[in-house]
Amino acid sequence: MRTKLLSNSVIFFFIISVLTFVCSPKQDQFPKPIKKPPNFLWIVVDSLRGDIIGRYGVTPVMDEFAKSANVFSNHLVNAAWTRPSTLVFFTGKYASRSPVNFWDYPTPKSEAQDFYQKELYPLPKYLSQNGIHTVMVGNNPFVTDKNGLGVNVGFDESFDFSDHLNDTPFITKKSLSVLEDLVEKNKPFFFFLNYNDPHKPYTPPPGYVQRIKTEEFLEDRKRDYLGEVAYIDDQLDLIFKKLKTMGLWDETVVLITADHGEVMRSEHAISPFTGTNTYYGHGQDLFLENIHVPLLVKLKNQKTGRVIKQRTQSVDLYPFVIESFSLDAKSKLDGVSIQKYIDGKSSADRFYYGETRSTQGIGFGDDFLLQKSFRFHELGKFWEGVVGREVFYYYNIQNDPNQIDPIRFNEISDLNSLQLSDTLKNKITFLSNQLREIEPTIPLYTIRFNRLEERPLNLEVRVSIGTGQLRPKIKSIDSRIAFENSVRELSIKVDTSKLKKSESIEIPFEVYPDVTFPKFQFFEGKQEITTEDVGIGMFELAPNVCTISCNELFDAPLGKPKVSIFNHFQVWKTGGLTNSYVRDSRLETDAMEILRKQGYVQ
Incomplete structure (x- = not known):
């Protein structure tokens, strides 16, 4: 009897030991010593x-x-x-x-x-x-x-x-x-x-x-x-x-x-x-x-x-x-x-990307591609709104460590006319593509033309700006669209009879640089539309709900809105930073004195 009790006790303590081992926190579950911050x-x-x-x-x-x-x-x-x-x-x-x-x-x-x-x-x-x-x-x-x-x-x-x-x-x-x-x-x-x-x-x-x-x-x-x-x-x-x-x-x-x-x-x-x-x-x-x-x-x-x-x-x-x-x-x-x-x-190796006034640059290894850029310009006494050529300068710093003898060209397509090896052309093109990939986005405006169930119409949108450039971002030509574009004016005409019922066409464009908000005019035939058949932004608001600082109403932060069943025209803006398009560049006397003292201004 005593032997049996002893045996049971041994078994009991063995089970408790196993459970204790299994159920105990692992070593790395104990609180680690707190690392003293530097x-x-x-x-x-x-x-x-x-x-x-x-x-x-x-x-x-x-x-x-x-x-x-x-x-x-x-x-x-x-x-x-x-x-x-x-x-x-x-x-x-x-x-x-x-x-x-x-x-x-x-x-x-x-x-x-x-x-x-x-x-x-x-x-x-x-x-x-x-x-x-x-x-x-x-x-x-x-x-x-x-x-x-x-x-x-x-x-x-x-x-x-x-x-x-x-x-x-x-x-x-x-x-x-x-x-x-x-x-x-x-x-x-x-x-x-x-x-x-x-x-x-x-x-x-x-x-x-x-x-x-x-x-x-x-x-x-x-x-x-x-x-x-x-x-x-x-x-x-x-x-x-x-x-x-x-x-x-x-x-x-x-x-x-x-x-x-x-x-x-x-x-x-x-x-x-x-x-x-x-x-x-x-x-x-x-x-x-x-x-x-x-x-x-x-x-x-x-x-x-x-x-x-x-x-x-x-x-x-x-x-x-x-x-x-x-x-x-x-x-x-x-x-x-x-x-x-x-x-x-x-x-x-990693890509280097840099920005400063009128300049963007990218580097990889010994290769650097710099570009004159209007992307960051602001209206004022140093710039009046004209966008010029954005010239490229390519350097290999192993061959030209002081960067004094660049390969200079206006457009990537110009590389085809330069006497360069295919390897070098591909390298420069690769750098240019990466530059475009890394650079900040500019707001993208999109105009959507909708054919509703009612009779087809000739629709037109006119866009104009006072500074910068209008840059359509159309990937392919659509014969159903009549398109007229100058530096600061854009006219898009769509005959909805050429669209299937409930079909839409979207035309994206940029204002480059993002320093002004475009003016939109909407036409059905020759009649300008100001209140009806137009929806702006994510919520399809009517343009007349706002008279000042209206640009934020065009925002669609969650992406393109659904195709409207009420409006022939939809316009929205995606990407980029919020811009009020109103700048006060005046500086008080104390600030000007600081800039003079430090040699920033004369």
């Missing part, structure tokens, strides 16, 4: 070209920093002047994805409001929402909306010195004070430090030009530029020493980059895209000297450096920062985290 210091040195650090003897501090950092030797920005480039930093998207223009300096209130409605997670705001203290110190008037030059991207604290004549020492002094405050807060931080030097006008303090060591002949402007680089290098020394003495160095990711480069080749002095003198300037092209900038990244506790040769882009920095804080993207990004390159998990 601090993050992002340093922008305005206008710092990608070929300066380690040359000329003016960057000993950055040279030493590079020895314990990841040095990205092939890093390109996706925009070529400060405001769009900064918004690329803070959105992880190409500049044209933002409602904020990069054609002119003013940021109209309508653009700022559209930005706030569309961009819900600009980097500083998103980090702040997740318990990270965000602060900006520097000279960048485009990360605030107080002067009508930019937008508020959501920093917890912002100290902008763009209204100071000698801003650099103030920026450094405030940065040292901010670091002390951040230690007292005892929480992870994101610190964006933006020096304006060596942006023009180049005015280095005495003694810095004398630090230059080179056999290269330097004209005065480049000497002064390098003097300002040496001055900023000294400022970084103060910042780095402060981080180390406060015990923050090993716990902080430090990133150094620039928002754009600077044009210093005389061959690029007059931009072929804008016709503007951009010698010792920027923003008027996408040549490598304008978009190749440094990228140096020291991770937490990193002691040794390495050079990463794969091409990276400024759209890649937003995803890197949020990944560093173990956060996920909340919207679709155009970049990929540079952590993949640091970890050696990505070696494949």
Whole structure:
């Protein structure tokens, strides 16, 4: 009996042990140790070209920093002047994805409001929402909306010195004070430090030009530029020493980059895209000297450096920062985290895509295709609404590293008349197709002609604009349509007797660039129709329900509306960003003084 009880007890305990093992959480189900988030210091040195650090003897501090950092030797920005480039930093998207223009300096209130409605997670705001203290110190008037030059991207604290004549020492002094405050807060931080030097006008303090060591002949402007680089290098020394003495160095990711480069080749002095003198300037092209900038990244506790040769882009920095804080993207990004390159998990070539005033560009490997573009123009004193030729320039940077001897042509079809190999023609065509694939969409208007059950009619729609071009997007000719088109007028006639009952015909077109809303006129025979038989937008509203700012009624955000059983005409708009088509380009005195001080305007 005792043996039986013992046997039963053994069996009982065996069953309990098995159940305990099977039902217990697996090892990876236990809470993992919480990874301590880093601090993050992002340093922008305005206008710092990608070929300066380690040359000329003016960057000993950055040279030493590079020895314990990841040095990205092939890093390109996706925009070529400060405001769009900064918004690329803070959105992880190409500049044209933002409602904020990069054609002119003013940021109209309508653009700022559209930005706030569309961009819900600009980097500083998103980090702040997740318990990270965000602060900006520097000279960048485009990360605030107080002067009508930019937008508020959501920093917890912002100290902008763009209204100071000698801003650099103030920026450094405030940065040292901010670091002390951040230690007292005892929480992870994101610190964006933006020096304006060596942006023009180049005015280095005495003694810095004398630090230059080179056999290269330097004209005065480049000497002064390098003097300002040496001055900023000294400022970084103060910042780095402060981080180390406060015990923050090993716990902080430090990133150094620039928002754009600077044009210093005389061959690029007059931009072929804008016709503007951009010698010792920027923003008027996408040549490598304008978009190749440094990228140096020291991770937490990193002691040794390495050079990463794969091409990276400024759209890649937003995803890197949020990944560093173990956060996920909340919207679709155009970049990929540079952590993949640091970890050696990505070696494949990627397309580069860039935008700036009057210019679009795409690159793959050593091949770059740049195009003069009116896509981003805005009406005003710099452009009166005429669209000209959009010329292409192809470069192979292995054969032509300074980009001074392009293959130039007006249309892709012109390649057939050039004495080029089929391989090269195919390569250029491929780049052009990819450029069209990546570039932002322009709103597409569609006119639909419906034959209703009643008697057939001769229908006509006339479209006109005051600026830009009307561009029909018809894939094939339809004999049932009478079509007349000039640059700014379009007439489409359809005899519905040639249509089957309940059949429709759709005619799409673009207004290029998207700077004006087209005027529509509808006719049945010779009678103009204003209220009946016309439905606009997704809900088939009558045109007379609105008298001002009516363009939004034409929107069909969910796609084309159903074929109407009531209206002979339907018109709707899809794609593109919301545009009010009303711009106020005036700037207040304070904003103009900031732009003059920084050399943007005379």
